[in-house]
Amino acid sequence: MAQLCSSPTLHMKQVLKSRGALLVKYSVASSSNSKNEGVHQSCRRYSSVLPKKKILTKKERPDMNIQPMKVNSKNEETVAEKKTPTPLHRDIITSILDKFLRNLKLRQQANQEQGITEVLFLKAFLSFRAYCLELIPTSDPELVEKFRNVAMSKASEEILYENFVVHAKKVFPHLNCLGDLKIISDLTMPHNWYPVARTLKRRFIYHAGPTNSGKTWAALQAFKASKSGVYCGPLRLLANEIYRRMNTEGLPCDLVTGEERRFAIDNLHPSSHLSCTVEMLPTDMRTELAVIDEIQMLRDDQRGWAWSRALLGAAADEVHLCGEASAIPIVTRLLKEVDEEVEINRYERKTKLSISTHGLGELENVQHGDCIVCFSKRQIFMTTKELESRGKQCSVIYGDLPPGTKIRQAEKFNDPDDPTNVLVATDAIGMGLNLNIKRIIFNSLKRMGNTIPHHSAIQIAGRAGRYGTAYEEGVVLTKNEEDIQTLKELLGKQIDDIEKVGIAPTFDQIETFAFLLPKASFIDILTIFKSVCSVRDDFFLCELDQMIDLAKSISDIQLPLKIKYIFCVVPVNMDSKQGAAAFIKMAKRYSMGQQITQDWLCSVIEWSPKVAVNMDQLVNLERTYDILDAYLWLSMRFEDMFPDGSSIRTLQKQLDEIITTSISQVLSKTAIEDIKEKDNEEDTPKKTNEDKLTLRNRRIGIDRRNIGAMAGVASAQATQKI
Structure with missing residues (x-):
């Protein structure tokens, strides 16, 4: 398993070839509203047959998003001249199929033997039912005979099971290689993903305390005293602050965030100390010391994976953790598995x-x-x-x-x-x-x-x-x-101890998963991965919804898998029509092999920023800033295709100053009554992470432009030119 995790793509391909694994063709059924509505209505009709359980959302049951393929209406192996039996009445077929659906034993058998969950069972059943009612009189005489035997009480409805399974695998092709897909999507041993860290016997110091207790200050003293070190912060603001402070105090320190890199000296002479956002931590970089700030963010449902990755993967001899005491039990538990211990330093608030x-x-x-x-x-x-x-x-x-x-x-x-x-x-x-x-x-x-x-x-x-x-x-x-x-x-109230921490798949795992589903769309790959992956009790799978939303917006644009993966973790607000349109245009232009230049981008966003005098104008300026942010993020990964990062950063600084001026102008020129009438989407926290405006992250004070969820993994793998 360690080998699979450290290099899953090559290893898994070799395994699959040696086992003669079947590469299945996979496509998704038509997404037209009328067809989907018909499926949903049928699902509602038969949903009462399934066992009564807690109502799950699509987020909790990702297999609800998997749609069946359309099965060919003609059986090519049928001999045209062969005499077909007298067709059965539709009411008889319907009655038998209803019994089949209500057979709990068959549903459990399908789940245990074939991995057909209750949700997939119902979807496959609806397709199987349509096939039986419309096609079997002419295309499947053997199945007709089975129905006839059941109708005459010569057999039970269970004799239809094999036919149902065959049909289910036609409409859900991933069931043909479900075992291999589960191996690839096994996320139960994440500590094996970081081979450099596993060669070390790391020492951990946990600085636990509330705000204004001096816990981060203590960790930074050790950072300054180290021969080499990396600081991992939750925000761009914090990473920049540490970068400036260290250099001001005479310690050369470089900066890496999702949108920029700065060097204390120059790019030919990197410093021995680095300040970065937590997603950008290079897990293959050896240092004497690492500081991971706000460690309680392990529990975040959007970005928690980044702290888990830093905790398990930081390749430092000594690792300092700063944050709430609520993360102590889970951190201790996770590190015990790799035979690493934690020293706890507790701090009290310095002021009343x-x-x-x-x-x-x-x-x-x-x-x-x-x-x-x-x-x-x-x-x-x-x-x-x-x-x-x-x-x-x-x-x-x-x-x-x-x-x-x-x-x-x-x-x-x-x-x-x-x-x-x-x-x-x-x-x-x-x-x-x-x-x-x-x-x-x-x-x-x-x-x-x-x-x-x-x-x-x-x-x-x-x-x-x-x-x-x-x-x-x-x-x-x-x-x-x-x-x-x-x-x-x-x-x-006492803050509850953290019970589970976030985890997310690496690109290598997604790529290997896609190897088994060569005709699947990126959306299908992510959706099926969510439905079959396995995680341990100490972990939860971080949200992939924003990633899937981005994938949907560029589903018709032809891009290589890795390129599309990176585009789908861009920090862009898809709730903004302006931002969504610019993102799609950038992806389309990239697919055509054309550079995304400053002149082109300025024409797309109609660049002519002016000081805002009302709320709407201020919101538009902020959205324009977000688009420039997305460009800079992409320029860090595709420098040849986004070549004007430096000039775009200059435009962004100008826009930043205009927004500062605009705040006072809006306040001075807008009546309170006009502000009260403004009840647009900006009043409601967006459901994305810092870069993606997650409601969860807004609760803990994160602005939206740090690093997109899963962006660190993509960034770490894309730091070298693709």
Whole structure:
């Protein structure tokens, strides 16, 4: 298994050839709305036959997305002159088939012997039923005879089982090689994916503590003292901050994120220290020390795989982990399997944090150093507008803002000589920015109608009070008096220990999987992989939904598998029509072998940015920034096809400054009534990760432009020119 994981493509191909494995042709049934609706209606009709269980969504049961092939209506082996038996009445066939479907023994047998799950069984049955009712009078006399015997009580409906299985394998060809597919998609031994780390006896130091406890500072002291090291951060902002700090303090340190590389000296003289986003950690790079920040992100359903990969694969003699204590049990358990132990260092908060006994009430009660936390962009601008009408100057921070704008807004708020002394922000302040906050004020404790998770409330509240500033003692409260008790309950809860951590397949595993399904679309490959893969109890498979959505958008564009894989982890917001259109055009142009240049991109996005004076214009500027981000991400992987990374980065910096200016213009020229009317998609957190706007990641304060889910794996494999 270790050999398979370390080099699965070549190894698996050799295994399959030696075993004479069948390469099946696979295609998906027509996706027309009318046909799919017919299938869904039939599924609903017969769903009552299946055992009553917990209702599962398509996310929980990926086999619900697998559609059957259309079976040829004519049996070419049938002799035309052969006399056909008198056809049976449709009602008789229907009655027998209903008995077949209700036979629990047959369904269990199909699952155990053939891997036909209940969902696939029902879909295959519907196709088999249509075949029996429409085709067997002329094309399958043997099957007709079986029905006749059942009708005459000479046999039970179980004699149809073999015919059903044959039919199921025709409409779901992957069932023909299910055993091999399960071997390839076995994700139960992820520690074997990192051969360099397995040659080491690594020492782990876990720095566990809340916000403002000094845990990361302690790890960075060891980082600076090491001969070589790598810092893995959850955000571009943090990776950039460590990069700047180390170089300022005299330690040459390079930077690698999904969108850029910077060298302390030059590319011919790489430094011995590296700051990177966690997805970009090169697991084959030997260092003396590694720091993995925010280790509790192991539980994240979109990006958790990146922390699992760093934990199991960091090729360092000494690894420092920083984060909540909730990850200690699962980390200890995972490392015990590779005979590695963890030293635990616990930290207490350096400054006092108290919960107010009453709510803020009116906005007139806002003080210097206050941060009002809102959970929508619309609410941020409404609150800021009201505060400024009362003579209070504000900084604004939310997830969609470019990193440069966030930094400038934070600097204004932190500067004691700047008249800006109030911050209005989303939970994007949860990590990544150093902010001198005295009081955290929750405008509301609900997001999208639901009370925020207690670990999210704890993370945000912890930003109140900062060691070494004028606001060392922090206070947390709510705007509304009636929310205070709920806040106390949220902050009083213990954060549960993490039980499962994220995992995701490597490209090599996807490629080997595709080898068995040469005619399958990339969407089919991902969907079937989700349905047959196996993971251990300590792991869960991270979401592939965004990847599948991107694959659907470029399904008609011909690209090699690896190229399409990388395109499908691009950090692009597909909820934005502008972003989706630009992404599809870039993929299409790439497929035609034409370079994606600055001039071409500027024509596509109609580049002529102007300072925004209303919310709609500001949103359009932010979306344009996202498109430039996607270009830079792709230019890091396909430099020859995206050759203008440097000039696009210059445009992006200009746009960043325009967006900063636009915030004040929108606030000064937009009436509160107009802001209240803006209830578009920007008010609702998008269901993607930082790059992809995941709701989960917004809960912990991640903006959307760090690294796309699974992007690190693709990036690590694509750092060399393809």
